[in-house]
Amino acid sequence: MPSEPSIQDILESVPATFRGPGGAVAVVKDGELAGQHVWGFANLDARILLTPATIFPICSIxxxxxxLVLRDLLQNxxxxAFENxxxxxxxxxxxxxxxxxxxxxxxRLVAMQSGIRDYWALTVLWGATPGGKFSIYEDAPQALKRVGGFHFPPGTSMSYANTNFMAxxxxxxxASGQTLGDLLQERLFKRAAMTTAALRPDTERLPPPIxxxxxxxGTGYIAYKNRIEWAGDAGITASLEDMVAYEKYIDRSATDPDSAYHKNTQQPHYLDGSPAFYGYGLIHSEIEGMKVVGHGGAIAGFRLIRFYVAEKRISIIVLLNxxxxxxEVGKHILRKIVGKRTEHEALEEVNVDWTGPYFDQQNSLAITVSQPKPGELVINYSGHDAKLKVTIPTQASSSSMKVTHEDGRLIIQRLRGYRSTARPLQSPTKSEDTTPLLYTGSYRSEEIDSTFHVAGAGGMLYGYFDGYLGQGPVHLMRHVAEDVxxxxxxxxxxxPAPGDWTVLFHRDGDCKTVKGVTVGCPLAMNILFDKMQ
Known part of the structure; x- marks a missing residue:
C-alpha cells in the first residue's frame, strides 16, 4: 500500500499541476517550516532561476x-495624540x-465597509491608460478628492476598495511623522525577522531579477511592465524566506490575546451586528469546513496568496510571477496536507427557465444568467462569471453566492458582499429607438470629475473617458437590453481590470432623447453623468 505523500512531496507536485513561468510555495506547520519548493524562472529572457531569496511584490497582502502597524501604533x-x-x-x-x-x-475603512468607491476602478473614468504612470504622492491625493459620495451607506455592505487603505x-x-516604510521596518519586519522585506511603492522598479x-x-508568456505606485493598499516586496518568517511570527502571535494579530483577526461585523468576512486586511473564509484567515494579491504578471488555518496551525504561501x-493552488496544497480529496459532486439534471439579462436596480448593474449545462448556472455580474450549482428549479448557489428566482425577479445574496434584487430586462419594442445614434454624445460627472464620450453608428458603440489622468483608450460597447x-x-x-462597466442611459420626458447615463461596476457603482449640450 503506497504511503501518504509528505508535505515536501505535495509542494514538489505543484508545478506540473499549475503550469507557468515560475513560482514559490511553502508550508509552515506548528510554527516551523514544514516544506518549501521553488521552480522555474524569475526572468525567462535572461534565463535567471527563481530562488527562495527572490523578491516578489506581494501586492494586497x-x-x-x-x-498590524496601525494596531501597534494605536495600542501604544x-x-x-496619534489617533487624533x-x-x-x-x-x-x-x-x-x-x-x-x-x-x-x-x-469601516479596514473592513471594506466604508461605501467609498475603489479608486483603481475609477482611474478608468479619469482617463488612465493601461501601463500608465500613477504617483502615490501626486496622483493619489487628487484621486481621493474625486471619489465622489458613497455608493452604499457605511457599514451596511462590503465592497473591495483600495481607496480605504491608500487613504x-x-x-x-x-499622523506619525514617519514614512510608512520606516514604520513597517521598525514595527513588523524586524520583529518578524523579515530581513529583505521592504515597502517599495514603485512597481516599475522591482528588485531584480523578478x-x-x-x-x-496557449498564448505564450509576455513580460509586463507596471508603472504604478501604491503604499497603504499594496507596495510591500518580500521573498519566500521573508514570508516564511512572517508566518512563523503569525503563529507565535495567533493565540496571544494582547498581540496585534490576534486582535485584528477577531470576527468583523456589519452595522446591524451581522457577521462580515473582511477586517483589518484579512479575509475570513472556510476551506473544507476549516476556518481560514488570509489574503491574496494581484498586479499584472503576478498572483500571490497566504493564509493561516489556526485549528491546524498551518500556513500556506504561494507566490507566482x-x-x-x-x-486554487493554496486550496490544493491544504487539501492534500489534511487528506481531503477534491470531489466533483455530480450535478442534478435540473434545468431553469429564467436565464437571460437582468438589472440590479439598487446598484445599477447588469446581470446575465445562462445555463451551459443541466444543473449548472453561470451568473455574469458586470463581466465576471460565477458558476453556481442548481439545487432546485428556482435556486442556485456556490461558496460565495446564492441566487433565487422569485416572482420573476432575482434575489442575489453575495456571501462576501451585498444583497440585491434584479428585474428581468426586456427586448425593446419596434417603436422604441435603441439605435447607437440615440446615445452618442458627451456626458459629464461633476461628482467624480470625469467626462464620458460615446460614439458609433451602424449597430456599434464605443465609449471613452477624459479626466485628470488624461484621455483614456476607446472601449467597445455591447447592447444588453432596453437602454442598458x-x-x-x-x-x-x-x-485585474474592473471587467465590464454597466452603462444605463436615461431618456428625457419625451422618451426620444437621452438626458444622462449611469455608469458603474461592482467596485464603483451608481455614477451619474449628465448629457452635455
Missing amino acids: SKQMVC DKDK ALTKALHDLLPQDIMANQDLTLE LGLAIER VGYEGSD SDANTE WSLACHRSLDA
Missing part, C-alpha cells in the same frame, strides 16, 4: 501588514461630505 497611543492626528489626516485627505458621516469609522497609508504617515508575465501555455489562480449597455474593460491601469 500588504494590507494586513499595514494594519496613551494620550490619543490620524482622524485629522483622514479629514484632510477625503471629501468632507464623506468624513461628515458618523457611521464612517476606522473599523489610511497616507494618513498614518501624516519579472511578471501575462499569458498562458504569472496570472495563474493562487487561491456594457462597456468592456479587460485591461486598465492596474490588474
Whole structure:
C-alpha cells in the first residue's frame, strides 16, 4: 500500500499541476517550516532561476501588514495624540461630505465597509491608460478628492476598495511623522525577522531579477511592465524566506490575546451586528469546513496568496510571477496536507427557465444568467462569471453566492458582499429607438470629475473617458437590453481590470432623447453623468 505523500512531496507536485513561468510555495506547520519548493524562472529572457531569496511584490497582502502597524501604533497611543492626528489626516485627505458621516469609522475603512468607491476602478473614468504612470504622492491625493459620495451607506455592505487603505497609508504617515516604510521596518519586519522585506511603492522598479508575465501555455508568456505606485493598499516586496518568517511570527502571535494579530483577526461585523468576512486586511473564509484567515494579491504578471488555518496551525504561501489562480493552488496544497480529496459532486439534471439579462436596480448593474449545462448556472455580474450549482428549479448557489428566482425577479445574496434584487430586462419594442445614434454624445460627472464620450453608428458603440489622468483608450460597447449597455474593460491601469462597466442611459420626458447615463461596476457603482449640450 503506497504511503501518504509528505508535505515536501505535495509542494514538489505543484508545478506540473499549475503550469507557468515560475513560482514559490511553502508550508509552515506548528510554527516551523514544514516544506518549501521553488521552480522555474524569475526572468525567462535572461534565463535567471527563481530562488527562495527572490523578491516578489506581494501586492494586497500588504494590507494586513499595514494594519498590524496601525494596531501597534494605536495600542501604544496613551494620550490619543496619534489617533487624533490620524482622524485629522483622514479629514484632510477625503471629501468632507464623506468624513461628515458618523457611521464612517476606522473599523469601516479596514473592513471594506466604508461605501467609498475603489479608486483603481475609477482611474478608468479619469482617463488612465493601461501601463500608465500613477504617483502615490501626486496622483493619489487628487484621486481621493474625486471619489465622489458613497455608493452604499457605511457599514451596511462590503465592497473591495483600495481607496480605504491608500487613504489610511497616507494618513498614518501624516499622523506619525514617519514614512510608512520606516514604520513597517521598525514595527513588523524586524520583529518578524523579515530581513529583505521592504515597502517599495514603485512597481516599475522591482528588485531584480523578478519579472511578471501575462499569458498562458496557449498564448505564450509576455513580460509586463507596471508603472504604478501604491503604499497603504499594496507596495510591500518580500521573498519566500521573508514570508516564511512572517508566518512563523503569525503563529507565535495567533493565540496571544494582547498581540496585534490576534486582535485584528477577531470576527468583523456589519452595522446591524451581522457577521462580515473582511477586517483589518484579512479575509475570513472556510476551506473544507476549516476556518481560514488570509489574503491574496494581484498586479499584472503576478498572483500571490497566504493564509493561516489556526485549528491546524498551518500556513500556506504561494507566490507566482504569472496570472495563474493562487487561491486554487493554496486550496490544493491544504487539501492534500489534511487528506481531503477534491470531489466533483455530480450535478442534478435540473434545468431553469429564467436565464437571460437582468438589472440590479439598487446598484445599477447588469446581470446575465445562462445555463451551459443541466444543473449548472453561470451568473455574469458586470463581466465576471460565477458558476453556481442548481439545487432546485428556482435556486442556485456556490461558496460565495446564492441566487433565487422569485416572482420573476432575482434575489442575489453575495456571501462576501451585498444583497440585491434584479428585474428581468426586456427586448425593446419596434417603436422604441435603441439605435447607437440615440446615445452618442458627451456626458459629464461633476461628482467624480470625469467626462464620458460615446460614439458609433451602424449597430456599434464605443465609449471613452477624459479626466485628470488624461484621455483614456476607446472601449467597445455591447447592447444588453432596453437602454442598458456594457462597456468592456479587460485591461486598465492596474490588474485585474474592473471587467465590464454597466452603462444605463436615461431618456428625457419625451422618451426620444437621452438626458444622462449611469455608469458603474461592482467596485464603483451608481455614477451619474449628465448629457452635455
